[in-house]
Each structure stands twice: as structure tokens, then as C-alpha cells.
Amino acid sequence: MNVSFELNGKQTTLEIEQRESLAEVLRGRCRLTGVKISCEAQVCGSCTVLVDDLPVSACTLLAYEVRGKRVTTIEGLADDSGRLHPLQQAFLDHFSFQCGYCTPGMILAAKALLDENSAATDAEIVAHMNGNLCRCTGYLPILKAIRQAANQLRGQK
Amino acid sequence: MKPLSDFQIVNHSVPRGDGIPKVTGGAIYTSDMVVEHMAWAKVLRSPFARARILSIDASAAKAQPGVIDILTGYDLKGLQPYYGHGVKDHPLIAIGQVRFVGEPVAAVIAENELAAQEALGKINVDYEELDPILDVDTAMAEGTPRIHETDFADGSFRGFDDFPGAAGNICQAVHVGWGDVDAAFAKAAHIAEGEFYFPMVYAYAMEPYVAIADFDAKGHLTVYTSGQHPFMVRHDVAHVFRLPLNSVRIIVPYIGGGYGSKSYTKIEPLVAACSWKSGRPVKLQLSVEEAFLTTRGDDARVRIRTAVDARGHLVARQATIHLNTGAYAENSPMVCRKAANRIVGPYRIPNIKIDCFAVYTNTVPASSYRGLGGAQVTFPGESQMDELAEMSGSDPVEFRLKNLAHSGESIHPGMRPIDADIPGDIREAAKMLRMDRPLAPGHGRSVCCSASDAGAHPVTLAMVQVYADGAVSVLSGSTEIGQGSHTVLTQIAAEEMGVPLEKVRLIGSDTAVTLFERSTGASRTTTLMGRAVLEACREAIAQIKVMAEEVFAVDADKLVEERGGLRHGGKFLTWANILEQYFKMEGCSIVGRAYLRKAGDLTLVPVFWEIGVVGVEIALDEETGKICLDSLVTIGDVGLAIHPAMTEGQDLGAATMGLGAGLFEELIYDGQQLMNGTMLEYRVPRFSDLAKNIDMKLVQNRDGVGPYGAKGGGEGAVNPISPCIANALYRATGARIRTLPLTPERVWKALQEKKGAAPR
Numbered sequence: 001m002n003v004s005f006e007l008n009g010k011q012t013t014l015e016i017e018q019r020e021s022l023a024e025v026l027r028g029r030c031r032l033t034g035v036k037i038s039c040e041a042q043v044c045g046s047c048t049v050l051v052d053d054l055p056v057s058a059c060t061l062l063a064y065e066v067r068g069k070r071v072t073t074i075e076g077l078a079d080d081s082g083r084l085h086p087l088q089q090a091f092l093d094h095f096s097f098q099c100g101y102c103t104p105g106m107i108l109a110a111k112a113l114l115d116e117n118s119a120a121t122d123a124e125i126v127a128h129m130n131g132n133l134c135r136c137t138g139y140l141p142i143l144k145a146i147r148q149a150a151n152q153l154r155g156q157k
Numbered sequence: 158m159k160p161l162s163d164f165q166i167v168n169h170s171v172p173r174g175d176g177i178p179k180v181t182g183g184a185i186y187t188s189d190m191v192v193e194h195m196a197w198a199k200v201l202r203s204p205f206a207r208a209r210i211l212s213i214d215a216s217a218a219k220a221q222p223g224v225i226d227i228l229t230g231y232d233l234k235g236l237q238p239y240y241g242h243g244v245k246d247h248p249l250i251a252i253g254q255v256r257f258v259g260e261p262v263a264a265v266i267a268e269n270e271l272a273a274q275e276a277l278g279k280i281n282v283d284y285e286e287l288d289p290i291l292d293v294d295t296a297m298a299e300g301t302p303r304i305h306e307t308d309f310a311d312g313s314f315r316g317f318d319d320f321p322g323a324a325g326n327i328c329q330a331v332h333v334g335w336g337d338v339d340a341a342f343a344k345a346a347h348i349a350e351g352e353f354y355f356p357m358v359y360a361y362a363m364e365p366y367v368a369i370a371d372f373d374a375k376g377h378l379t380v381y382t383s384g385q386h387p388f389m390v391r392h393d394v395a396h397v398f399r400l401p402l403n404s405v406r407i408i409v410p411y412i413g414g415g416y417g418s419k420s421y422t423k424i425e426p427l428v429a430a431c432s433w434k435s436g437r438p439v440k441l442q443l444s445v446e447e448a449f450l451t452t453r454g455d456d457a458r459v460r461i462r463t464a465v466d467a468r469g470h471l472v473a474r475q476a477t478i479h480l481n482t483g484a485y486a487e488n489s490p491m492v493c494r495k496a497a498n499r500i501v502g503p504y505r506i507p508n509i510k511i512d513c514f515a516v517y518t519n520t521v522p523a524s525s526y527r528g529l530g531g532a533q534v535t536f537p538g539e540s541q542m543d544e545l546a547e548m549s550g551s552d553p554v555e556f557r558l559k560n561l562a563h564s565g566e567s568i569h570p571g572m573r574p575i576d577a578d579i580p581g582d583i584r585e586a587a588k589m590l591r592m593d594r595p596l597a598p599g600h601g602r603s604v605c606c607s608a609s610d611a612g613a614h615p616v617t618l619a620m621v622q623v624y625a626d627g628a629v630s631v632l633s634g635s636t637e638i639g640q641g642s643h644t645v646l647t648q649i650a651a652e653e654m655g656v657p658l659e660k661v662r663l664i665g666s667d668t669a670v671t672l673f674e675r676s677t678g679a680s681r682t683t684t685l686m687g688r689a690v691l692e693a694c695r696e697a698i699a700q701i702k703v704m705a706e707e708v709f710a711v712d713a714d715k716l717v718e719e720r721g722g723l724r725h726g727g728k729f730l731t732w733a734n735i736l737e738q739y740f741k742m743e744g745c746s747i748v749g750r751a752y753l754r755k756a757g758d759l760t761l762v763p764v765f766w767e768i769g770v771v772g773v774e775i776a777l778d779e780e781t782g783k784i785c786l787d788s789l790v791t792i793g794d795v796g797l798a799i800h801p802a803m804t805e806g807q808d809l810g811a812a813t814m815g816l817g818a819g820l821f822e823e824l825i826y827d828g829q830q831l832m833n834g835t836m837l838e839y840r841v842p843r844f845s846d847l848a849k850n851i852d853m854k855l856v857q858n859r860d861g862v863g864p865y866g867a868k869g870g871g872e873g874a875v876n877p878i879s880p881c882i883a884n885a886l887y888r889a890t891g892a893r894i895r896t897l898p899l900t901p902e903r904v905w906k907a908l909q910e911k912k913g914a915a916p917r
Contacts, residue, residue, distance in 0.1 A: 092176045
């Protein structure tokens, strides 16, 4: 079957099989391997992508479900000139990753929050990010990065 | 020694070398890789913990569309199918027998993962079930059958000289002792005695085990793997296929977490056998649920007693440790050795008797887990320190200070003296935690510490390539597992060669390209590989100085070394300039190398003492038994932090991992079946478990044997966290719990018992 959707700003039509998850399609057919697979049960958040700006676990969403929608992966976050999104820069500045496996999902989940509420409090950030696991950092460096990006995004408004 | 202020790149929190790839999705992990003409494998796993395999009929599976080949234990003729760096007890796929639920019994190799998966259901295995041996006591009881019926050859254990071999179901026994414990206990003023249990844990590296193996037309084997010890994998795989070392090339791209769970050989021999059998490159990607069935940490039952004299000095410790090692040895013999050493703690104890046993059972094989036996034994050790402090009428911090070994003192006869300021660290942690403040109801505080003989066996070889255009490459066999080694090693090279960090590239890890590095673990990389890189840079510089005599046309003693090159009067040439003028050719490079081994100042074990010092304040909800962290403090006594921010990140990461085993994490077996082997049911620390207040400090006394006095970090803080929480809970409630994790249920029950009410 065919499915058409906007992928990282570009209209895309792909021939897929009905059973394919969005993560399989993005990783396998589009080679967007920034979408990481871990728990495969919507617990860890490593496969988080944005569908119409909302965070979604791509491992358990049928690709068919994104027809006509906008899908953003980590590869689509920097602007056309390659300038990093404030969250990406903040993750660099605060050493908010070690192995980096959770990082694309973390950044995208945080982006969904800050797009909606760049004045999020620490408690709101923690509540929002609780569905993204990181086994390396102990979370504080991630919290600091999200705070910094929030500040910067507020300043841009 | 060069003063801290002179460092331009080292001791600075420079950008991570792997930063941009990791925030843009450009970092390629083995999971992300495909190679030309690649097939996929899927594994059929045993439903029984102990059974004979009577027959396997894979004919229907082989006839399935897309299926290329099937591999079973009947197909291994010509191979040496048992591997293991410690004990060669591990068949690459079950041969005639299965020893745990989840053991690979057959692999389907197919054109795609789905075809492989679907064919698994068509394989018929006829088993004869045997009574499973599921716990340590049963395994050790007289008359219990052996889980491994034969004795296996020892692996070339590298760094472990006293392997005594297996007896019955005891995979490894280690005995540590000095003095006369019986006499000391007879005279003691106070004795703390108890039985403690540290749970079976799963490291949950977010990238599950994955490998791609490819036998080429010349019979050379290339393996891409998420394994953290490529040279140890090479050793095992070369043995299995009887290949010379240069026929096996192990390449490790970025690794999605390890924490010990990716040390040594895992699925690589199986995947290589799939390629060997099918003639195709084969990828095997495990799911997290399969990773749960691949490796776990050793759970530990510790019977321990510790004595003090009337003045509050420790006089004796005696402990019997039983590690549940599961079906195969993996690295548990080393866990056994380290648990036995580490239970002594960082204290002067004149009489010691430790008996530690790693015991085979029909459960998932246990192996390295961050801290390597340290977490398992620091929990009982540090719990008893608080118990003894109370018996002695002493403040727990003061009690520790009275007994801690000072820098230069030995805690283990014959081992390296303590190379850290542990009393200073403890004082600092107590100060940061502000122990003197009054406690709110339900709150408790504690400061705990550990000392681990770290670094593993020092054989570490490195090369640097210095180019005539000013670039430098570091060729390192250490793997970048997230700890930041690829950043730290380039910092050292940039500092030594006097070039900007951007000019230094890290090449690794690829066993065909980089020299031997025993392992990336035991917190060794900064200390050993960092020092090897430093020495390789100095060796390159020594070569260039000889060339410089010709280039400058003066004797070497007239040349003055400055940062990045040599000066003679008004003339300064960089190392690159000298190379260019010496060879009179663009594009040249030379190699500097360093070979570290157990010699000189690396003769004494351990390479360094890894110190863990943490403090916590807990807030307990007495209604539910739920413990939250109000405050967490960590001290990183690391000699010198090559990269301060990443070093602190290691401490927080290790403390958080320790928090998991302290509060939530436990693999639960019901009979032979692992009941909670999914991330839906296995609870690891989340964002909301973050302590409200976190304070981290690095102590930089430059007292290590690593570069510029550095020592390793990253595993220290995992050890003392759980006793720290248990001690704080005792302080808050008077309830002493000796079994982890401190789940709300367990805490609530203990509180009810404390109140005298029968737990419902």
C-alpha cells in the first residue's frame, strides 16, 4: 500500500506493507536511524518522533496511521543551513547524554513540550519527560538542557 | 608536575567528540548498520531451565519462504563451540542440553527478520525435561546433579592468576584472609552480624545486543558488534573458528549503553556461526526481552559479621558470599574475586576471612554489572558500619573516619596502598550534605563509601599518528560506550602535541587497525589508555626531535621544546613543520606508540583504587513506604579530571544506577521462568526519581598512575548508594532492612513490624 505524509518538511510517498510500524518504515525504508528502538512497548521513549508536533512512540504506531500528517525525526530538527535547534545545542552544552541512544527521543519529547509551553516549570518538565528513560546520565544534565533551551526559545518569542 | 593552570585542553570541559552525531541522529550504532547482501537471524529459545535435547527437526522451517539456513547444535562439526574468557563452558548454541529458560537452541537465517521470525515456530525440538536447579542452596547441596557434567578448559583468563577450576556446581571459589578472625571476635566489644541480599539485576543498556558477522571469500571474519571488549571477543571467536588473530576483525561502532553488560563475548560466536553456515553476512538484533535472557548481574547472599573493640576500632570481618551465577560462568569468576576483595571496604581491618562462591544455577547467566561485585558487598559492609557505630555510641561519620585507611596505607596486604584521600572525601560529603541540620520527620541522612580494586589487568597498547599538516590521529582499542573516552583521549593528545582539539581524530575501535587493549571496563580507560596515548605522543615527539637535528642543523641539546614544537633562537617549528621539512613531501605521517603492561609502576594491583563516596537524605512516606531522595551528594576522587563535566556525569550516572537496585530493580523468578523480563515490568530510575537537591564535587589530588595523576571513575558511586539509603531509612525510622530493593512494600512491612503490628 502507499502512504503519503510530510517527513521532516518534505512531502513523501512510500510503498509500505500494512503491518509495518512507523519506526520500521523510518529506519528501514527512509534510513532515518536516529529513530532508536529499545523496549518496543512504549515505556522507554527512545523511538519518540513527532506526529503533528506531538510525541509518539514510533515502535508501536502503524506507519499507515501517519497518512496526511507531519512527521518530524531528529534528522529534521536542525534548520536547512545545518544550524542546530536550541535543544540540540543545549544537550551539547550540558553534556546531556553519554551513550546517546535515548537522545533523539529525549530531544523530540522536550521539543513537543517547549513548543507548547516554553515557560514550563521543572515539575512540568519532569512530568512531561517521565516517559523517556536514560540509563547513563541520571537525568539532571537533561533537565538543565531543557531549561536552557526553554529560556532561549522564550527569548525568541 | 605541571600545575593545573598550565593545562589548555586537559582539565577543561571541552565539547564532546561524539556530540554532534549524537544530537543529530548521525551517530551510527551496530543496530543501525546494514551490509551488502546481508541476511537476518532470529533465535529459538529454550522453554525449559534444564532439559536434554533429544532431537531437532528444522526441515519445515527450512522450507519456509525466505529462509536460507538453520543453525543448531548439530551443525558445529569442525568448530570448537565452547567459549569463555574464564571458563570455556559456554556453547555458542545449545549442544544436547539446555541450562536456562531463554538459551538459544536454534537460529533461523533468512532474507529478512520477519521470515526468520515466522520460521522459528516451525522448528520442532524434542526435550527431555530434567529437574531445574534454581537456587544456590540446591545447587550446592550434596547429591544435586552438576549443571555442567564435564570440566571445561580454562579460558586464557588474562589478569586472573588464581583460577582454581570448578567443583560440582561451584563455578568459582575465592578465599581472602589475614590475621586470626576467631581470636578477634572472641575479644571484640561489639559484633554486628546479619544476612544480606542484593537482588538479581538487569543493566538495561538501551541498545540491546546486536552483531553482524561476515565470513568473506578468503575465510576472514569481520564482526560488527555492540560489545565493549572487542579484543576479548576476538580471542573467543578466533578460538571457536580456529582462526589466526589477524583473520578476525572486530569493529565496534557507537554503543548504546553497557554498564558491564556488554563486556566480554555475548552473541558474536553465534552470529559468526550463522555466517559460517549460510555463507552470507548475517545480522542478529536481539530485542530487549531477549537481552533480559542474555546477561544479568549476580545476585548475592552475604552472611557477614564485623567486630569492633572498646575504642571503636574495627578488629575483624568475616563473610560468606554466595553469588547466583546462572547457567554459564561468563565473567562471574571475576565478580567473585572482586566481591571477595571489595567487601573489606576502605578500612583498616587487621583480621579478615572472606569466602566467596560463584554458583551455577539454571537461570540466565550472570556477568559483569557496573561495580563488578562492589554493589553486592558494599550494601552489607556499609550497613554494618552504621550498626557498629550505633553499638559503639559513635557518630557514623566519625566512626568511619576513625577506621578509614589514609593515603599510602594498605588495606590488602601485598596490594597497592590507598591512592586517595578517603577521610577527606567523607568529611567533604558530610559537609555538603549538611549533616548537622535537624531532620524533618520521615527524613534520614547517611554518608557511605567504598573502595574497589579497579583497572583490571594492565595491558594497553596505543598509537598516535602525527601528520605533516598538523593533524593527529589517536588509534585506540578502547570503545566509546558513552563514558566519553573518545573525547578524553583526544584531549590528552591535543594537550601533548600542542595542537587544537579539532585537529585530533580518534580512530577506533577496530581490531584490525588499533593495537591491543584488554578491555574497556573496570574504569580503566582514562588511567591506562589515557596514559598510553600520552606516552605514545611523547614517543612520537622523541622521534621528531631526532629528525629536528637535521632540519635545524643543530644538536638536539640546543633545541628548546615549547608547546607544539621546537625553538632554536628566533626560529620555531611545529612538530608538523619538522616532519614536512624532514621528509620533503606532503602527506607524510609518523607513528608514536606506547605499550603498557604489568610492569614498573603498574606492577602492583590494583592499577588504582576506585573510591565511591555518596551521601543521601531520604524522605519517606510512612503511609506507603515510598522512599524519595531529597538530596544526593557525590564525591569523585579521580586524581585529575581530564574532562570535569563528564567526570561528574559519570558519578551522577553511577549513583542513579545504584539507586535503581537500591529502590526498585529486581529480576523475579517464579520457578524456572523469569517473570518480569520486559521494560513494562522491570522498573528503572526515571526523571521523577531525580533527587531534589544534587551536589557533586571532584577531588583532584593527582594521586593516580594515569595521565597527569588521573584515576578512573564511573563505577564508584554505584556501590555505596544502596547502603546509604538503607542507613538513612534506619535513621528515619529505626527499621534496619537487609534485603534490597527497598520497595514501598518491603519498607512498609518493616515499619509495621517495627511498630509491633503483624504485617497484613
